[in-house]
Amino acid sequence: MSPLLVAVIALITYGSRAAALAILPRPSGRLELVLGRMPAPIFASLATLTLITEEGALTGGPILVASLGALLVSPKRSLAVSLVGARSSPFLRAPP
């Protein structure tokens, strides 16, 4: 990969980050309402993706157990408690 290609890809990446945050106008009205609803579904979706491999299989059991632990304590609505819940997995208590 040439330096020019790295630079172009870096520009594309930064441009995509800056476009909505700094260039495009602030969304308003109904669009803002829709955007305001999106974080929870996006995070739930990202969590789901991390549990499914690119081959379409579920990830390993210990990771599923850790995720289940985090899910069980999710009503507490705390990142710290999520991590504690995930430690219910024996895998996380004693990493190999």
Add this chain to the structure above:
Amino acid sequence: MTAMTFTGSARVIRSILITSLPAAGAIAVFGTLYGAGAQPLLGTPMTIASSLFIFSGALQFALVGLLSAGAGAPALLLTAGTLNLRHLVIGAVLRPRIGGSRLRRAGFAFTLLDETFGFAVSAPEEAGADRTLFVSGVACYLAWQVGTVIGVLGAGFSGVERLADAIFPVLFIGLASLAATTGTLVVRALAAVVLTAAVALLLPDIRALAPVIAGALVALPGPSEEAPSSGEDQT
């Protein structure tokens, strides 16, 4: 008064750093995997330069995969464009929470990742979304650079790769629980889980876009909904 403000700021920044630490640690581990995997293909200078300037784990891993399969520049650029589309959506979600001049927001944009987006939208009022985005972004950026260099040097965090694998689902579940402030948002999040699983299984080529596709679809207003009149149902 100034000393009190400084103490308060330091406390807030420390709190943001503590919250970001597990993600930054996992990012460092993935950085070592990236550094070790990319170095034979890109060489040491380009591997380090890619992390310094691109700073996107998903994209950089995809580029290495494509390069190892013999892909050319058009495929790499297309992949970069496609994978970065999600930034338009998460940036738009974050935009109302980030104030200040265009230049200031452009500066913050460099630190926009899935993880820092999560920290920023769920940041307490005292911390502020912009400060959280910046502080957690710097922590993740440094972790990615350190990890890359360690990987390039042929070292690594032996035995913790699988632990790092577990951090991200746990992190995103925790962030989802923070963002799901109402019952309807919980239902929308569960619908997004189903949609994402369907995309990942049935359309694996676009799985990287599944979060924004699912997030947008489940957030759409129902036919009976009027234009917004209050902050209800928002995070």
